[in-house]
Amino acid sequence: MTMTKSTISALGLALVGILASDAIVPSEAFAERRLNNLANDVAVRHRRLLVKNRFELTPLFESTINADFRHIIGGGLKLEYHFSDMLSVGVVGVGATAINTGLVDKIEPTLEDMSDPDTREPSRDEFMTRLNSMPLHGAAYVSFTPWYGKLAAFGAAFVAFDFYFQAGVSYAQLKSDCPTNVCNDPAPGQFTGPDMMTPPDGNPNNDDPLNSGSRLGLYLGGGIHVFLNDFIALDLTVRDYAFSDNPSGADFNADLAVTKDDSRFLHHLFFGAGVSIMFPTTVKRTP
Amino acid sequence: MKRLRMRASHRSVLFIAGLALAASGTAVAQPQGGEPEPEIEMGGEEAAAGAEGGVEGGEIDMGEPEPEPAGDLAADMAASEAANAAPVKAGEVTRTPLSWQDILVVVRKPFLKARRTELLPMVATTLNDNMVRHYAIGGQLSYYLTDVLAIGVEGLYYQPTFREPFDLVARQARRLPTINTYNWSASLNFHYVPVYGKFAVFDKKLITWEVAFTAGIGAGQSVVEERDKKYPGFTNLLIMPNAGASFRFFLTKWLTVNAGVRDYIFLDKFEPVDRAMYTSASQAKDHADSRLINNVMFQVGLSFWLPTSFEYTTFR
Numbered sequence: 001m002t003m004t005k006s007t008i009s010a011l012g013l014a015l016v017g018i019l020a021s022d023a024i025v026p027s028e029a030f031a032e033r034r035l036n037n038l039a040n041d042v043a044v045r046h047r048r049l050l051v052k053n054r055f056e057l058t059p060l061f062e063s064t065i066n067a068d069f070r071h072i073i074g075g076g077l078k079l080e081y082h083f084s085d086m087l088s089v090g091v092v093g094v095g096a097t098a099i100n101t102g103l104v105d106k107i108e109p110t111l112e113d114m115s116d117p118d119t120r121e122p123s124r125d126e127f128m129t130r131l132n133s134m135p136l137h138g139a140a141y142v143s144f145t146p147w148y149g150k151l152a153a154f155g156a157a158f159v160a161f162d163f164y165f166q167a168g169v170s171y172a173q174l175k176s177d178c179p180t181n182v183c184n185d186p187a188p189g190q191f192t193g194p195d196m197m198t199p200p201d202g203n204p205n206n207d208d209p210l211n212s213g214s215r216l217g218l219y220l221g222g223g224i225h226v227f228l229n230d231f232i233a234l235d236l237t238v239r240d241y242a243f244s245d246n247p248s249g250a251d252f253n254a255d256l257a258v259t260k261d262d263s264r265f266l267h268h269l270f271f272g273a274g275v276s277i278m279f280p281t282t283v284k285r286t287p
Numbered sequence: 288m289k290r291l292r293m294r295a296s297h298r299s300v301l302f303i304a305g306l307a308l309a310a311s312g313t314a315v316a317q318p319q320g321g322e323p324e325p326e327i328e329m330g331g332e333e334a335a336a337g338a339e340g341g342v343e344g345g346e347i348d349m350g351e352p353e354p355e356p357a358g359d360l361a362a363d364m365a366a367s368e369a370a371n372a373a374p375v376k377a378g379e380v381t382r383t384p385l386s387w388q389d390i391l392v393v394v395r396k397p398f399l400k401a402r403r404t405e406l407l408p409m410v411a412t413t414l415n416d417n418m419v420r421h422y423a424i425g426g427q428l429s430y431y432l433t434d435v436l437a438i439g440v441e442g443l444y445y446q447p448t449f450r451e452p453f454d455l456v457a458r459q460a461r462r463l464p465t466i467n468t469y470n471w472s473a474s475l476n477f478h479y480v481p482v483y484g485k486f487a488v489f490d491k492k493l494i495t496w497e498v499a500f501t502a503g504i505g506a507g508q509s510v511v512e513e514r515d516k517k518y519p520g521f522t523n524l525l526i527m528p529n530a531g532a533s534f535r536f537f538l539t540k541w542l543t544v545n546a547g548v549r550d551y552i553f554l555d556k557f558e559p560v561d562r563a564m565y566t567s568a569s570q571a572k573d574h575a576d577s578r579l580i581n582n583v584m585f586q587v588g589l590s591f592w593l594p595t596s597f598e599y600t601t602f603r
Contacts, residue, residue, distance in 0.1 A: 042487075042490050042491070043487035043492065044490075066414060066416075068417045068452045086489075103418075103452065103456070107460050107462055110462060111460065121461040122460060122461075146489055147487065147488050148486055149484050149496075150485065150486075151483065152482065155481075250460075252455065252459075254458060
């Protein structure tokens with residue numbers, strides 16, 4: 001019995017010692033193991049994979065934001081394939097019409113009907129026909145979706161959403177219609193004549209605006225999907241199509257001639273709203 | 288006697304071991320190194336229940352909104368008493384597997400605003416003027432009456448810069464634009480927060496956010512930019528209602544990031560077109576052209592919250 005008693009006492013003391021040391025200095029390994037279960041885990045389990053391995057088809061409306069001379073307003077289509085939750089590739093194309101901004105509407109009525117070389121002021125035709133429009137534009141891009149979540153609106157509507165960012169290549173078809181009776185300077189800013197002795201006319205208002213044709217540039221975008229159900233989402237995007245342009249078709253660098261040097265790298269900001277339809281229409285869940 | 292001593296010894300060892308185990312368990316359950324509370328906390332009982340039921344711990348279904356619990360505390364207590372009053376059945380107890388679907392987890396809002404003051408230093412810039420871009424610096428002080436309603440004051444000081452079309456129109460179309468710039472504005476605002484949510488960043492970190500709508504009434508000052516500097520300009524004191532929406536992202540219990548859009552609406556007075564007829568500032572002001580202006584500004588800032596912490600008033 002003495003042996004047993006001492007054995008039990010020793011075992012008890014050892015156990016107390018081990019447990020006490022555990023209590024005083026929390027076992028780091030144990031604590032880490034406990035914390036790491038969540039710390040290294042995904043943020044959300046059983047999550048609906050609303051975009052992964054899905055094809056996105058989005059009819060959309062788009063309009064310029066704060067355009068200088070002409071608002072570009074149109075409709076188009078976005079096609080996108082989501083390789084994963086976060087990565088996708090896509091293309092967007094928009095056909096658009098142009099509407100004069102308030103600035104143009106203010107300037108135009110004050111201009112002369114006919115061109116007057118003495119005033120160096122453009123006529124209405126010279127001013128208006130040089131402005132360009134953008135009947136077609138689009139982009140091919142890679143899209144990154146780092147954030148997803150859900151929100152409650154007015155404590156009643158619970159919807160999933162994600163934020164995405166896009167970068168790629170932009171394309172724009174620009175158009176201006178300056179007739180030959182208005183833009184009639186054959187060699188803007190250059191000496192002409194048989195001996196190249198005739199000086200430039202110094203009038204940029206009759207020069208070709210050089211602001212039509214195809215343009216390639218950079219594309220940046222950012223937006224949000226708000227999922228109305230498993231396969232339909234509201235798609236709101238701000239897009240920046242950046243390329244070389246001279247929207248007014250006028251002499252920007254004040255060298256009294258319109259040349260390619262008057263074009264500059266400009267950002268064309270658009271706001272887009274569309275309805276995304278996801279295929280397949282059923283969703284999977286994460287473990 | 289010996290048996291009694293052994294029992295006493297055994298009991299004391301078990302007691303100390305139990306204490307140590309309890310202390311150890313507490314230590315383990317606490318976040319290491321005083322780390323902030325995780326976004327979603329798993330109660331010990333729930334974790335144990337999950338383990339017993341053979342369900343992997345930590346699972347939370349974020350996919351579908353869960354059914355709302357009954358909000359009537361008295362009804363809940365009455366139902367509980369009725370259940371307790373039922374006779375206890377004798378015999379073998381059957382263990383029912385418990386799944387996470389059976390456990391209603393209502394995560395507390397991670398940030399409470401009621402009866403707290405928000406100090407928001409911010410910068411802003413014009414979104415919708417293609418002649419003048421204003422940069423503004425200012426602040427907003429708001430007091431939250433509830434978690435979704437607040438009242439506050441705001442002030443902005445503006446610094447104008449002229450954009451490309453301002454020079455372009457003058458140089459190309461030979462027209463001098465008629466524009467006003469802004470000096471300052473101040474307003475009394477009301478805020479309403481109807482939308483809140485959370486999102487995961489890179490599938491790891493959860494961040495909560497909300498959407499606030501703001502409407503207010505205030506005043507501001509605009510300055511006429513003279514087309515011809517030989518005629519003096521004038522200033523206008525404007526009545527300036529505003530409306531807008533903003534996002535708020537919660538970083539800590541006392542710090543948030545705010546970004547939003549605000550539309551300041553006012554009837555501004557511009558230099559008359561036939562300015563040569565009105566040489567003095569007062570004459571020009573009397574014959575000024577009035578126009579309704581929407582000055583839409585993007586605002587971003589960091590909010591500091593006082594008191595810097597808060598207490599939950601309801602149980603988890």
